[in-house]
Amino acid sequence: MIKNIIKKVLDKKGLKIVPKDEVNFLLTMLYFFLKRQNKLFYVQIGANDGVSFDPIFNFVMENKEKIHGIVIEPSIDFYNQLVENYKNLDNVKKLNIAIHNTEKKMDLYRVDKNKIEKLPDWTKGIGSFNKEHHNLSNLSQEFIVKESVNCISFKELIEQNNIENIDLLQIDTEGYDAEIISNIDFNSIKPKLIHFEHGMREGVMSRSTFDNVSAILHKNGYEIIIEPFDALAYNLNTFYDYLTK
Secondary structure: OEEEEHHHHHOOOOOOOOOHHHHHHHHHHHHHHHHOOOOEEEEOOOOOOOOOOOOOOHHHHHHHOEEEHHHHOOOOOOOOHHHHHOOOOOEEEOOOEEEEOOOOEEEEEOOOOOOOOOOHHHHHHHOEEEOHHHHHHOOHHHHEEEEEEEEEEEEHHHHHHOOOOOOOEEEEOOHHHHHHHHOOOOOOOOOEEEEEEEOOHHOOHHHHHHHOOOOOHHOEEEEEEEEEEEEEEEHHHHHHHHHOO
């Protein structure tokens, strides 16, 4: 009886009880916002093909009538796959660019599309501005090619697309996440959620770099949940506002 009462109360608030080791904090918070807003806008930087190892693809597909967003992928062949996988989502804009704080063109070091079938699936998602990044996974340079990609800054992305609010900023750039976050003007736009890759255990981001990013986020009103490979920053005031309405 008591269990059922608790469940009903949580259901009304858009919450549910799950075993601790099954908690997906990102999806839990996304559904929390969707329940209260009935819509959600996201920006995904480093979207790859839109499906592979994507933490939000299923969420977007299951709620596509309420979801608007922008997905960004610089590698042309992965971008083409992204467009195909997202062909039924008219509310999601697809951009074939990279985000860089200062440069308009950059070399992206990625797995050769002609050799990728010989490699594990995870190698599809390791394109990086850093030529040495692939050494972290002991991948031979014979599989790596250089691709020149067009770039805009995060500020330009916001201005060119008239973005006024971001519910989720999803970042996976294989080593450039910290630079993007550090360059956000939080006085102009403050995403409710920022989900990014730290990869400290594998050396993708150093501990000192993560500490610097954390300090910036804390200064701007975020709390951080650290997962094994990623981190989720959430704007505390936004949650207070929703919980006290």
